[in-house]
Amino acid sequence: MDIGIIGLGQMGREMAARLIDSGHALTVYNRTAAATQRFRGRARIASSAAEAAGAEVVITMLADDAAVESVWLRQKLIPRGIHVNMATVSLALTRELARAHHQYVAAPVFGRPAAAAKGELDIIAAGPKAAVERCRPLFEALARQVFVAGETPEQAAAVKIARNFLLATVIESLGEAFALVGKAHVSPETFLHILTSTSLAAPVYKSYGRQMVEGAYEPAQFSMELGLKDLELALSAAREKGVVMPTAELIRKNLLDAIAQGNGRKDWTALAEYLGSKGSG
Amino acid sequence: MDIGIIGLGQMGREMAARLIDSGHALTVYNRTAAATQRFRGRARIASSAAEAAGAEVVITMLADDAAVESVWLRQKLIPRGIHVNMATVSLALTRELARAHHQYVAAPVFGRPAAAAKGELDIIAAGPKAAVERCRPLFEALARQVFVAGETPEQAAAVKIARNFLLATVIESLGEAFALVGKAHVSPETFLHILTSTSLAAPVYKSYGRQMVEGAYEPAQFSMELGLKDLELALSAAREKGVVMPTAELIRKNLLDAIAQGNGRKDWTALAEYLGSKGSG
Known part of the structure; x- marks a missing residue:
């Protein structure tokens, strides 16, 4: 399939590499050209977003609403075929793009860059049925599971x-619970083992809980600042x-509060550390 | 093993039956005698808590701090051997009983009466090492897993x-999330399926989420009033x-708030229904 990708950040570049490895013909574009180096000789390097938007399917993987707006809406750029937006953006922007583009598919992903590199994302797709189906081959190259949420x-x-709001609640509540059991001299290892061997046995309790037990907050896999952005999307x-x-x-x-105390670049699970530090000692 | 049980409520009576079936010799006591009928001919029916407290190991399975205090502390009752308190009580009462009794083991359980009947509880034990080890045979009759949290x-x-606080956060956060996706016309079934097929794949998200999708709040498996009691234990x-x-x-x-609106007897997962009803329509 002839695919354009706009946005070669941490996620976008792993997705692009994976799609190339799966035999798709790619045209890549990034605002700053340095990120395209890696694809020299493996993909067509576009010199404008419009060029990438000429593909049969164009994927955008950009940081936030502002970045998506600046590529599509400010420039009044219209994709030739299907536009698949795989970033996490607001409901309002989603509706606006759906109105502006002929075939718009929202397909946000669960998973980090390492999962994208291995084709192990979870993709949540919604949009016109035929457009979603047309995208299946590329979803299958990137994903372990594809869920269709609607049309x-x-x-x-x-x-x-x-x-993502639910993930934030896991962090906040685990942080509070660790602070409490810590003051009762329960080993955090033991507490986490009990939780994840019983009714809270979920990957997210295991992985976030592990980060908290080890204090493994830097480098961030997903920063507090990105977490704050996602909470603000939920609130809007x-x-x-x-x-x-x-x-x-x-x-x-x-x-x-935690960001104001200088923790913004830490992983968002460091909220546990911040909550623990607020106790009376 | 010669075991006394004080408290034959929903949990206590299933635990007693299971222990008898596992070959233990039981002495049972309940404040209101009617609950002992089921055990006539199968166990010794005690006419006082003191009689049950004369066993080698005495288990108490009572509703709350007040009930435990009225049996043990007000009457200054002292167990002959090991006292195993399997109910959920406060830290303060736990310390008081540990001071008052020679060998005190706190062994609260995860699981509902049906799990107790099948010997499928999860038991979290803590107390003097020798006393905890002495209790192993009875824990093994009641439990799928036994965790030792410390001495x-x-x-x-x-x-x-x-x-239990973490379980409450699952209910609250799922309730808020269901309300949000519902307003975006996402099928609750689809949303729950996506969550529990990805990083939130935990038994509690599946079971509580299922209750919310089906609106299965009555009869309560665990009431809002009991939930409130547990939140108050966390706060104290x-x-x-x-x-x-x-x-x-x-x-x-x-x-x-939900209880004030008349929902106290509903299952605590009905908090989702209450949160959903608070939206602007």
């Missing part, structure tokens, strides 16, 4: 936002839909 | 309190240890 792009965006979605999300408000405030 | 009874109580533990638990405060308030 309206906003549905996939909402799933991604709500799930809640506001426009008329939903109460008091936990999201609380965690947003705790992340802001 | 101080308070350690097991803290694990149980912190873990946090207060005495000097730990900040803002999520526990938030969920306590939401449970109180």
Whole structure:
């Protein structure tokens, strides 16, 4: 398949490499040209976003709403074929792109760059049925599992936002619980082992809990600042839909406080360390 | 083993039956005698708590701190051998009983009456090493897994309190997330399937999520009122240890509000329904 990719950040470049390895013909574009070096000789290097947008399917993997807007909406750029946005963006921007583009698929992913490199992402797709089906070969190259959330792009965006909010609640609540059992002289190892051997046996409790036990917060796999962005996406979605999300408000405030104390570049699981440090000693 | 059991409520009676079936000699006591009927001919029916407390090991399975205090502390009752308290009680009461009794083991359980009946509880034990080891045969009759949290009874109580707090955070956060995706017209089934097929694949997300999808809140498996009691145990533990638990405060308030609206007898997962009903429509 003839695929364009706009955005060669940590995720985008691993996805591009994986798609090339899977036999797809790629045109890559990045705002700063240095990131395209790695693809010299393996893909067509586009000199503008418009060039990449001429592909049969164009994927965007950009940092946030502002970056997506600057590529597509400010320039009034229209994709030739299907536009697949795999980044985490707001519901409002999702609706705007769906209105502006002929065939728009929201396909945010669960997983980090290492998973993208191995084709082990989880993809949540939503959009016009035929467009989603047309994208299957590229999803299958990138993903371990593909879920279809519905035919309206906003549905996939909402799933991604709500799930990242749930990850934040795991961090916040584990942080509070570790602080409590620590003061009762329970070994954090023992506590984590008990939790993840019983009804909280989930990959996220295991991995986040492990980071907390080891204090492994730098380098960040997902920074507090990115976490804050995701909480703000949840709150803006809640506001426009008329939903109460008091936990999201609380965690947003705790992340802001921790960032104000100089922790913004640490992994977002370091919120546990920050909560622990707030006790009376 | 010669075992006494004080408290034949929903959990206590299933545990007693299981211990008898496992070949242990039981003496059972309950404040209201009717609950002992089921054990006529199968166990010795004690006419006082003191009689049951004369066993080699005496288990108490009572509703809350007040019930435990009224059996042991008000009457200044002292067990002959090992006292194993399997109920969820406060850290403060745990310390008091550990001071008052020669051999005190805190052994709270994870699991509902049906699991107790099948010997599939998870038991978290803490207390003097020799006493915990002496209890192994009875733990093994009741449990799928036995975890030792340490040699101080308070350690097991803290694990149980912190873990029940984490269960409450799963309910609160899932409730908020379901409300959000619902307003974006995502099927709750699809959302739950995605969550529990990816990094939130834990038994508690599956079971609580299922109850929310089906609105299966009555009869309660664990009521909002019991949930509120457990949040209050977490907050009193946090207060005495000097730990900040803002999520526990938030969920306590939401449970109180939901109970004030007449939902106290519903399952505590009905907090999701209450949170959903608070949106703007």
